Amino acid sequence: MTEVSPFPSGALPLHKPVVVIGAGPAGLTVGNILRAVGVDCVVLETETRAFIEQRPRAGVLEEWAVRGLERRGLAANLLERAQRHAECEFRLGGERYRFEYLRLTGHHHWVYPQPLLVTDLVHEYADVRGGDIRFGVRDVRLHGLDSDHPVVEYVDDLGEDRLIPCDFVVGADGARGVTRALLTPDRALVSRHDYGIGWLALLAEAPPSNDCVVFGIHPNGFAGHMARSPEVTRYYLECPPGDDPDNWSHDRVWSELRQRLGANGAPPLAEGRLIEKRVLDMHNYVVEPMVFGRLFLAGDAAHLTAPIAAKGMNLALHDAFLLGDALVAQLTKGDSTGLTGYSQACLGRVWDYQEFSQWLSEIYHGTSSGDPYLAGTTQARLRRLFSSPAAGLAFAEQYLGKDPEY
Ligand SMILES: Cc1cc2nc3c(=O)[nH]c(=O)nc-3n(C[C@H](O)[C@H](O)[C@H](O)COP(=O)(O)OP(=O)(O)OC[C@H]3O[C@@H](n4cnc5c(N)ncnc54)[C@H](O)[C@@H]3O)c2cc1C
Structure with missing residues (x-):
C-alpha cells in the first residue's frame, strides 16, 4: 500500500462512498444491501460477467443464510429452484449409514449451485438496483487506508488507469485477491492450517x-x-x-x-x-482482525475453510450481511457500532466452522491416513x-x- 497521494495534479475523479473489490457472493451481497437503500458504490471485478456466472464451486447453503438472502430480497430464484436436503449418508466397510438431520433437528440444507446464486446477485445488483460494476479490471491498488480518504486505483478493461476516492473499501476478492496482502503482520495475525x-x-x-x-x-x-x-x-x-x-x-x-x-x-x-x-x-487461514483502517475484508479474503464441511460460501454471506448492514448504518445514520464490532462479530462463527472442518477432516481422512x-x-x-x-x-x-x- 502506498501512502503518497495518487492524484495526478488537477484531476478530481468521482467520489464513491464504498468501493467493493470482487464480485463473488460476499462482494455482490454487500453491493446489493447498499443499493437497496440507495447508497452509491462500485464493484470492481477482474473477470468477465460471463465467467463469474459460470464458475463452478459451492452448492450447499445453510438455512439461516437463505433466510438472510430472502430478507434482503435476494432469494426469489433460489427459493423456487433450490433443492432441500434432509439427510446425508456415510458409507464405510461396505455398509450404508443414513444420517437423518431433518428428523433430528427440524432443519435442512439447501442445494443451489454457486454460479446460479452469483448470476442472481449480479442481475439484482446491476440490472435491477442500478449498481455500478466494472468487469475486466487489473492492477487494483489501495491508498490511504488508514486515513479518512482512501483511494482505489485500477486499470480498466481498456487499459486506462482509474482512481476512485471513497469512504470505505470492501476487500471481497477471495483467496487469491490483493486486499488480504495489505493486512501485513504488523496489522493483523494470520493463522494457517495445512x-x-x-x-x-x-x-x-x-x-x-x-x-x-x-x-x-x-x-x-x-x-x-x-x-x-x-x-x-x-x-x-x-x-x-x-x-x-x-x-x-x-x-x-x-x-x-x-x-x-x-x-x-x-x-x-x-x-x-x-x-x-x-x-x-x-488448507485454511483466518485473518484477525478482518479490518485495517477503512478496509474491511469479507469472505474468502478474510478466512478460508477448505471445502471439507461446505462452509466457505455460508461464511462469506454471513460477513456480507453484517458488513452491508453496518455500512448502511454508518452511511445513512452515522451509526458506527456495526463497523466497530464487525470483525469480532464475524470471527465467532469463523472459528466455530474452522473447528468443525478440522473435526470432520479426521473423520473423512483417518481411515486412509495409514x-x-x-x-x-x-x-x-x-x-x-x-x-x-x-x-x-x-x-x-x-x-x-x-x-x-x-
Ligand atoms: C470446489 C469447491 C467447492 C466448494 N463447495 C462449497 C460448498 O458446498 N459450500 C460452501 O459454503 N462453500 C463451498 N466452497 C467455498 C466457496 O466457493 C467460497 O467460500 C466462496 O466462493 C467465497 O466467496 P467470496 O465472495 O468470499 O469469494 P469468491 O467467490 O472467490 O469471489 C471473489 C471475487 O473476486 C475476484 N477477484 C480476485 N482478485 C481480484 C482483484 N485483484 N480485483 C478485483 N476482483 C478480484 C474474483 O474473480 C472473484 O470473482 C467451495 C469451494 C470450492 C473451490
Whole structure:
C-alpha cells in the first residue's frame, strides 16, 4: 500500500462512498444491501460477467443464510429452484449409514449451485438496483487506508488507469485477491492450517446417483458425492496434495469412485463426462482482525475453510450481511457500532466452522491416513455418531450451521 497521494495534479475523479473489490457472493451481497437503500458504490471485478456466472464451486447453503438472502430480497430464484436436503449418508466397510438431520433437528440444507446464486446477485445488483460494476479490471491498488480518504486505483478493461476516492473499501476478492496482502503482520495475525491432503474436485455431466449427499470413508481415501442439479453432480476424491489432475484419467476416476462409494444396496453410480477436474490442497487461514483502517475484508479474503464441511460460501454471506448492514448504518445514520464490532462479530462463527472442518477432516481422512491409531479413533467417532442421539444432535448442529444469533 502506498501512502503518497495518487492524484495526478488537477484531476478530481468521482467520489464513491464504498468501493467493493470482487464480485463473488460476499462482494455482490454487500453491493446489493447498499443499493437497496440507495447508497452509491462500485464493484470492481477482474473477470468477465460471463465467467463469474459460470464458475463452478459451492452448492450447499445453510438455512439461516437463505433466510438472510430472502430478507434482503435476494432469494426469489433460489427459493423456487433450490433443492432441500434432509439427510446425508456415510458409507464405510461396505455398509450404508443414513444420517437423518431433518428428523433430528427440524432443519435442512439447501442445494443451489454457486454460479446460479452469483448470476442472481449480479442481475439484482446491476440490472435491477442500478449498481455500478466494472468487469475486466487489473492492477487494483489501495491508498490511504488508514486515513479518512482512501483511494482505489485500477486499470480498466481498456487499459486506462482509474482512481476512485471513497469512504470505505470492501476487500471481497477471495483467496487469491490483493486486499488480504495489505493486512501485513504488523496489522493483523494470520493463522494457517495445512491438512497435508489433496482433493480431486470433479464435476460430472451426470445425474446424482443417490437421493442425498454421500461421504465414502475408505482405506483408499475419502470420496464425496453431492448433487448440484438434475444434470450435474459434484464428486471429490482424496489424493496426494499437489497431485496432477492429468494423473486421473476418466476410467481411473470412475473406478476409484465405484470402489470408495461402493456399499451393499447402494444404487450404481451414473457416469458421465468430467467437465471439471482440479486438485485442491486442503488448507485454511483466518485473518484477525478482518479490518485495517477503512478496509474491511469479507469472505474468502478474510478466512478460508477448505471445502471439507461446505462452509466457505455460508461464511462469506454471513460477513456480507453484517458488513452491508453496518455500512448502511454508518452511511445513512452515522451509526458506527456495526463497523466497530464487525470483525469480532464475524470471527465467532469463523472459528466455530474452522473447528468443525478440522473435526470432520479426521473423520473423512483417518481411515486412509495409514496410521492405525487414527483409523481406530475415526471408527470410534463414527460408531458414536450412529449410536448416540446426543452425539448425533451435536454433529447435526454443526453440520447445519448455527443460528444467525450465534
Ligand atoms: C470446489 C469447491 C467447492 C466448494 N463447495 C462449497 C460448498 O458446498 N459450500 C460452501 O459454503 N462453500 C463451498 N466452497 C467455498 C466457496 O466457493 C467460497 O467460500 C466462496 O466462493 C467465497 O466467496 P467470496 O465472495 O468470499 O469469494 P469468491 O467467490 O472467490 O469471489 C471473489 C471475487 O473476486 C475476484 N477477484 C480476485 N482478485 C481480484 C482483484 N485483484 N480485483 C478485483 N476482483 C478480484 C474474483 O474473480 C472473484 O470473482 C467451495 C469451494 C470450492 C473451490
